[in-house]
Amino acid sequence: xxxxxxLKGMAVTARNFVGSYFEKDRLITVQYPEExxxxxxxxxxxxxxxxxxxxxxxxLRCVACKICxxxxxxxxxxxxxxEDKKPDYMGKPQFYAAVFDIDISVCMSCQICVxxxxxxxxxxxxxxxxxxxxxxxxxxxxxxxLAKSNEYYHSIHPIEAAEVxxxxxxxxxxxxxxxxxxxxxTAAGSTSAPGTVPVAPAPPTTP
Amino acid sequence: MNTTEMLxxxxxxxxxxxxxxxxxxMGPQHPSxxxxxxxxxxxxxxxxxxxxxxxxxxxxNHEKIGENTSYLGSMPYTDRLDYFxxxxxNWAYALSVEKLAGIEVPERAxxxxxxxxxxxxxxxxxxxxxxxxxxxxxxxxPLMYAFREREKILDLFESLSGSRMMCDYMRFGGCRVDAxxxxxxxxxxxxxxxxxxxxxxxxxxLSNEIVIMRTQEVGKLSAELAINAGMTGPMLxxxxxxxDIRKVDGxxxxxxxxxxxxxxxxxxxxxxxxxxxxEMHESVGILKQAMEQIPAGPVMNPKVKIxxxxxxxGEAYGRxxxxxxxxxxxxxxxxxxxxxxxxxxxxxxINLTVLEDLCLGHTVADVxxxxxxxxxxxxxxxx
Ligand code: SF4
Ligand code: SF4
Numbered sequence: 001x002x003x004x005x006x007l008k009g010m011a012v013t014a015r016n017f018v019g020s021y022f023e024k025d026r027l028i029t030v031q032y033p034e035e036x037x038x039x040x041x042x043x044x045x046x047x048x049x050x051x052x053x054x055x056x057x058x059x060l061r062c063v064a065c066k067i068c069x070x071x072x073x074x075x076x077x078x079x080x081x082x083e084d085k086k087p088d089y090m091g092k093p094q095f096y097a098a099v100f101d102i103d104i105s106v107c108m109s110c111q112i113c114v115x116x117x118x119x120x121x122x123x124x125x126x127x128x129x130x131x132x133x134x135x136x137x138x139x140x141x142x143x144x145x146l147a148k149s150n151e152y153y154h155s156i157h158p159i160e161a162a163e164v165x166x167x168x169x170x171x172x173x174x175x176x177x178x179x180x181x182x183x184x185x186t187a188a189g190s191t192s193a194p195g196t197v198p199v200a201p202a203p204p205t206t207p
Numbered sequence: 208m209n210t211t212e213m214l215x216x217x218x219x220x221x222x223x224x225x226x227x228x229x230x231x232x233m234g235p236q237h238p239s240x241x242x243x244x245x246x247x248x249x250x251x252x253x254x255x256x257x258x259x260x261x262x263x264x265x266x267x268n269h270e271k272i273g274e275n276t277s278y279l280g281s282m283p284y285t286d287r288l289d290y291f292x293x294x295x296x297n298w299a300y301a302l303s304v305e306k307l308a309g310i311e312v313p314e315r316a317x318x319x320x321x322x323x324x325x326x327x328x329x330x331x332x333x334x335x336x337x338x339x340x341x342x343x344x345x346x347x348x349p350l351m352y353a354f355r356e357r358e359k360i361l362d363l364f365e366s367l368s369g370s371r372m373m374c375d376y377m378r379f380g381g382c383r384v385d386a387x388x389x390x391x392x393x394x395x396x397x398x399x400x401x402x403x404x405x406x407x408x409x410x411x412x413l414s415n416e417i418v419i420m421r422t423q424e425v426g427k428l429s430a431e432l433a434i435n436a437g438m439t440g441p442m443l444x445x446x447x448x449x450x451d452i453r454k455v456d457g458x459x460x461x462x463x464x465x466x467x468x469x470x471x472x473x474x475x476x477x478x479x480x481x482x483x484x485x486e487m488h489e490s491v492g493i494l495k496q497a498m499e500q501i502p503a504g505p506v507m508n509p510k511v512k513i514x515x516x517x518x519x520x521g522e523a524y525g526r527x528x529x530x531x532x533x534x535x536x537x538x539x540x541x542x543x544x545x546x547x548x549x550x551x552x553x554x555x556x557i558n559l560t561v562l563e564d565l566c567l568g569h570t571v572a573d574v575x576x577x578x579x580x581x582x583x584x585x586x587x588x589x590x
Contacts, residue, residue, distance in 0.1 A: 009415050042369040
């Protein structure tokens with residue numbers, strides 16, 4: 001009979017309408033600015049720079065190697081490498097980024113900068129309320145706006161941050177071991193006969 | 208009036224006024240053109256006598272950008288082709304680069320790719336049905352039901368890849384992050400509940416007399432024309448041509464799964480609509496098998512370099528059965544970090560080429576239904 005299909009459809013609509021008031025799992029509306037649904041761990045938005053210790057200027061892990069600038073697909077990172085070296089958070093003299101800008105009106109949140117950075121210096125943020133009244137300068141994030149502490153990173157991506165810290169600690173331990181071995185080798189080399197000096201000169205331990 | 212009479216299309220309006228044709232420009236700002244698509248339609252009364260599609264409003268130079276950025280750098284751009292199905296776009300691109308460079312993909316990553324591609328197919332087809340029905344005048348209800356389900360799948364994508372639509376999830380030689388056990392649990396739950404939605408949706412709409420009248424015998428496409436025009440995907444299968452790249456190429460691990468390829472018979476809008484509904488049932492079947500079989504292990508081939516990736520000199524064409532049809536990427540490498548040639552074979556664009564043949568002799572109102580049943584996304588058509 002003509003019309004049964006329509007009536008069947010109406011029944012479905014009616015059931016859904018009633019259900020939307022009573023079924024617990026369907027009462028999903030969140031009153032946004034007051035309530036917020038939690039963001040998943042992997043959520044990503046725009047990149048930020050990590051600093052260790054509590055100095056947002058000297059503690060930055062970034063050494064201005066410019067790999068992220070080169071790999072960023074829409075080319076929204078702009079870096080000027082410093083002329084001089086400054087001691088970083090571990091006391092090692094390093095180049096640093098004199099200028100580090102990210103144009104978040106161009107950034108497409110692809111996370112490639114994070115993947116290519118060899119120093120774990122740049123990570124993805126979760127802040128999405130970034131609307132500004134001015135569309136050029138205000139959306140260009142400078143180094144001081146981008147710098148965020150490692151604790152902040154732990155608070156937004158706890159699992160990932162723990163992994164990164166473990167990896168860095170491992171690398172630091174390996175580096176310390178190598179350094180100790182090198183120091184031992186130089187010590188040994190200075191006492192042994194000239195013919196047995198190691199081929200590669202050990203790096204100086206103190207600047 | 209009995210049913211068969213009602214199911215006939217309206218009799219052709221004969222032009223009693225021997226006037227000239229009226230040209231109407233439908234789009235680019237038209238709610239039913241699925242984006243910024245424009246059709247210049249010549250009308251005789253209400254009948255379409257000529258239709259000229261106008262593309263290019265969303266042209267973003269995708270291929271040229273691809274030739275000027277690194278291989279990895281094109282991956283996030285592929286998300287923006289067909290922004291409904293970023294996972295399958297990623298897969299097609301990753302597949303062609305893997306072919307080009309001869310990269311192996313770990314087993315778990317292949318399974319994850321199948322799972323994500325089938326989830327993409329579910330949400331694409333569900334929202335297509337919703338859009339199609341809202342083009343027909345069923346404003347809101349079916350689309351909202353479809354979006355309710357789609358939202359669950361997008362939440363899964365978000366918690367896995369970090370973004371709902373611009374997933375940028377796959378990499379050459381695997382996937383970016385692994386899916387944890389709780390993600391898999393959630394995905395299983397959603398897949399288990401999906402058939403319930405399908406039944407509900409079918410009850411809601413597929414036996415509805417108005418839908419049947421608006422879609423049956425509308426926009427008929429012959430198998431011959433479909434093959435000659437190079438159509439693929441549900442559009443082609445609705446004409447009864449058994450061609451599914453998942454079966455033909457057997458890429459990924461598809462040969463390991465049992466599934467059927469639904470085929471239509473008439474090639475009209477109703478068959479195309481049904482094709483999507485039936486494919487969703489098959490996808491649910493594939494998903495269940497894949498989630499059962501997925502092994503533990505790494506998701507990324509450790510030998511693949513992320514920085515300064517250079518495939519050897521050569522060319523490769525990788526293709527997959529995307530939700531809309533054959534999605535392929537053709538790459539020529541000259542050994543550098545950028546492809547020498549980067550070409551996309553977009554299913555929506557090629558399926559759209561027969562639009563005029565489908566629309567001739569139908570009324571303006573049918574044009575929207577026909578266009579809806581082709582399933583286009585302008586990001587992919589214009590690139
Ligand atoms: S963020 Fe990383 S990749 Fe970019 S310049 Fe700094 S250290 Fe290099
Ligand atoms: S997320 Fe992507 S687009 Fe944004 S700065 Fe990083 S590499 Fe560039």
